[in-house]
Amino acid sequence: MERLQKRIASLGYCSRRKAEELIKEGKVFVNGKLVIELGFKVEDKDQIMIDGIVLEEEQKVYYLLNKPRGVVSTTSDEKGRKTIVSLIDTDIRIFPIGRLDYDTTGLIILTNDGELSNLLMHPKNNIEKTYIAKINGKLLPNELMSLKKGVVIDNIKTKKSKVKIKNYDKNTDTSIIEITITEGRNHQVKKMFERVNHKVLKLKREKYAFLTLEGLSSKDYRTLTIKEVQKLYNLAKNGK
Numbered sequence: 735m736e737r738l739q740k741r742i743a744s745l746g747y748c749s750r751r752k753a754e755e756l757i758k759e760g761k762v763f764v765n766g767k768l769v770i771e772l773g774f775k776v777e778d779k780d781q782i783m784i785d786g787i788v789l790e791e792e793q794k795v796y797y798l799l800n801k802p803r804g805v806v807s808t809t810s811d812e813k814g815r816k817t818i819v820s821l822i823d824t825d826i827r828i829f830p831i832g833r834l835d836y837d838t839t840g841l842i843i844l845t846n847d848g849e850l851s852n853l854l855m856h857p858k859n860n861i862e863k864t865y866i867a868k869i870n871g872k873l874l875p876n877e878l879m880s881l882k883k884g885v886v887i888d889n890i891k892t893k894k895s896k897v898k899i900k901n902y903d904k905n906t907d908t909s910i911i912e913i914t915i916t917e918g919r920n921h922q923v924k925k926m927f928e929r930v931n932h933k934v935l936k937l938k939r940e941k942y943a944f945l946t947l948e949g950l951s952s953k954d955y956r957t958l959t960i961k962e963v964q965k966l967y968n969l970a971k972n973g974k
């Protein structure tokens with residue numbers, strides 16, 4: 735027996751959080767009966783139907799995409815903007831693990847594995863994400879230290895991060911900074927730099943845990959290997 739929202743996510747329909755919303759909105763039927771209770775338990779043999787679709791066990795798929803600029807990392811967009819899902823040639827309903835902003839480029843995983851998505855997104859997991867940020871101005875030693883130790887954004891201090899100055903260009907008065915964070919808060923990197931009075935002009939995610947963009951140009955994607963998926967599960971379950 736497992737909770738309905740967990741079962742919906744593990745069937746690959748959507749994330750567990752989204753499943754909770756659907757249940758509360760009265761869109762989920764189990765064996766033909768409407769269920770709006772979040773703690774409801776189901777067995778594998780129970781039939782779950784959402785918006786007229788009976789959920790079936792489907793093969794899990796995993797893609798690593800080099801996201802270009804100008805694409806939203808949601809499965810649909812109310813403003814009709816291009817979504818990352820449309821960049822992947824598949825009929826399977828996939829969704830991104832976490833988000834990158836519309837103007838952020840780089841590494842993002844897309845899957846129909848709700849369980850892995852939940853495990854990786856759980857705050858306790860400390861999965862390292864490395865970004866290259868182009869910022870205005872020169873990062874001063876005290877600002878660098880603040881970023882490393884944690885700065886307060888949206889009233890909560892960020893966890894420790896790793897920060898390296900890669901380059902400073904006198905002519906344009908801009909710097910290239912590598913920053914590795916373990917959380918995934920909304921616009922986190924941009925807000926962290928804002929806090930120390932620098933604007934992020936460009937942002938790219940180059941690494942997610944042990945995964946890199948090696949061999950992938952912008953818009954390119956590849957599937958993850960079984961070994962990589964197992965490694966992600968191990969990381970997510972046992973911590974970094």
Ligand code: URA
Nearest residue numbers: 834835838921923924
């Ligand atoms: N931090 C941001 O500010 N934006 C992203 O897209 C990712 C991390």
